[in-house]
Amino acid sequence: MANKIRVGIIGTGGWARYGHIPTLQALDAFEVVALSGRNLAKVRGYADEFGIAHAFDDAEQLINHPEVDLVVVLAPTPEHGRLSKKVVEAGKDVYSEWPLSTNTAESERVLALAQTEGVTHVVGLQRRFSPSSRYWHDLVRQGYVGKLRAVRMSVGVEAFSAVMPEAARWAVDPDNFTHLLPVYGGHFFDMLFHGLEFPEKLVSLSQNQLPVTTIKETGEQIPYAAANEVLVIGTFPSGGTFTLQLEGGQRHPTGLQIEITGTDGVLRILNPRGFQNVDDGQVYGMKDGATAFVELPVPGRYNSLPVTHLDASAQDVAYLYDAYARSKTKGDSDVTTFEDALRMHRLLDRVVESSAANER
CATH class of the missing domain: 3.30.360.10 (Dihydrodipicolinate Reductase; domain 2)
Incomplete structure (x- = not known):
């Protein structure tokens, strides 16, 4: 694609390394351009290993970076709601790992904000x-x-x-x-x-x-x-x-x-x-x-993406990302949203x- 979806990932735990980064790098529609986490040395190590341009220890720097189109929130669950709201307030698309927050009332507020701001929102219910x-x-x-x-x-x-x-x-x-x-x-x-x-x-x-x-x-x-x-x-x-x-x-x-x-x-x-x-x-x-x-x-038609070298659990994420990409180009995908959350x-x-x- 001439215009790839540029992704910034918040959180450098095992799920980022095992599931999200390899998946996104296997899909032509995406480019991972930024990472952030609490340990800057660890973030830079990931960035060097995977060839990612930007490394931050401040999530808001990533959220507001002009080269990031989609922010993926993989921080611990208590941070999901707060960070998702920050992304929405920045006017950017947001993918939050499930659960969307630690309680229903907070998730209602996050969804309402995303709907008001008109951003595309995705929740990681990939199974x-x-x-x-x-x-x-x-x-x-x-x-x-x-x-x-x-x-x-x-x-x-x-x-x-x-x-x-x-x-x-x-x-x-x-x-x-x-x-x-x-x-x-x-x-x-x-x-x-x-x-x-x-x-x-x-x-x-x-x-x-x-x-x-x-x-x-x-x-x-x-x-x-x-x-x-x-x-x-x-x-x-x-x-x-x-x-x-x-x-x-x-x-x-x-x-x-x-x-x-x-x-x-x-x-x-x-x-x-x-x-x-x-x-x-x-x-x-x-x-x-x-x-x-x-x-x-x-x-075979259900295995339509070039991700078969990844574990099945990572492939599930690939098909969710593909649904998001289709939602941006065709507007008719079945991506899981904050409403599903x-x-x-x-x-x-x-x-x-x-x-x-x-x-x-």
């Missing part, structure tokens, strides 16, 4: 963009399962375990909204319900089975109040039902498992990991009187409120 997700979404819409009857999804991950690194200490505070339900619930609920329907009714239960976390480097033990087991059951507007289970801190991760049953067929989606997936999910189906699942390979915040509020009511 719905994986080739396997887009494929099974299409199968459902094309009638593979018929009328929806029931959905069962479980997500089991190592994250949020009884031992956590010092760098993750900040996430132990539930007020920072970086625990099992908002992180894995937000991503996988969005992917699931985008492919089916949004819930009508739900009830939930949650449990904290690991109430103490040990800091790996020091052995210090600190209280951990967030739930690491979450169960949600409910109904869809069409009458179908769903059962969802999230489990964090697994010693033997079970990954992603989904079954979708209908009047005409069944779909099964599997992935051995919840995140940092080397390979995309596998899709299986059973219909027309069959008694065993058969694999339904993802057609707010909808997810409100859904998670319902889950928390139901769980609290059941505890009472």
Whole structure:
């Protein structure tokens, strides 16, 4: 492209290095021109490694730099809302990692500001963009399962375990909204319900089975109040039902498992990991009187970008960035926006409120 979208990234954690920088550098529509972070030496090291022109230890310098068109906010969650508002106030497009902020009220304010200023806003709910997700979404819409009857999804991950690194200490505070339900619930609920329907009714239960976390480097033990087991059951507007289970801190991760049953067929989606997936999910189906699942390979048209050398989790981000680029040129893409983020915040509020009511 003669006119690339020039990107500035705030935050130099592992997700920037693993997911965003390699993805953007593999896409012709983008050029990463600036990085910022708290440790200037680290930022400069990243900039040198990846050939990025500008390095800052002040996020506002990056936001206001004239060569930056799109600002990507990858700082810790408590900074997402504040920094996103700074970007919007500067009149620039903004991509915020999910969650958009630490609470629904703040996310409402961020969205309202973005709408007032008329900037393009993107939230990092990228799981719905994986080739396997887009494929099974299409199968459902094309009638593979018929009328929806029931959905069962479980997500089991190592994250949020009884031992956590010092760098993750900040996430132990539930007020920072970086625990099992908002992180894995937000991503996988969005992917699931985008492919089916949004819930009508739900009830939930949650449990904290690991109430103490040990800091790996020091052995210090600190209280951990967030739930690491979450169960949600409910109904869809069409009458179908769903059962969802999230489990964090697994010693033997079970990954992603989904079954979708209908009047005409069944779909099964599997992935051995919840995140940092080397390979995309596998899709299986059973219909027309069959008694065993058969694999339904993802057609090549769902892998349309030159990013197959990256892990599947990074490829998901690539398809989200591609949707953003198309929104700028064609105005008709399905990019996930701050509206999607707010909808997810409100859904998670319902889950928390139901769980609290059941505890009472």
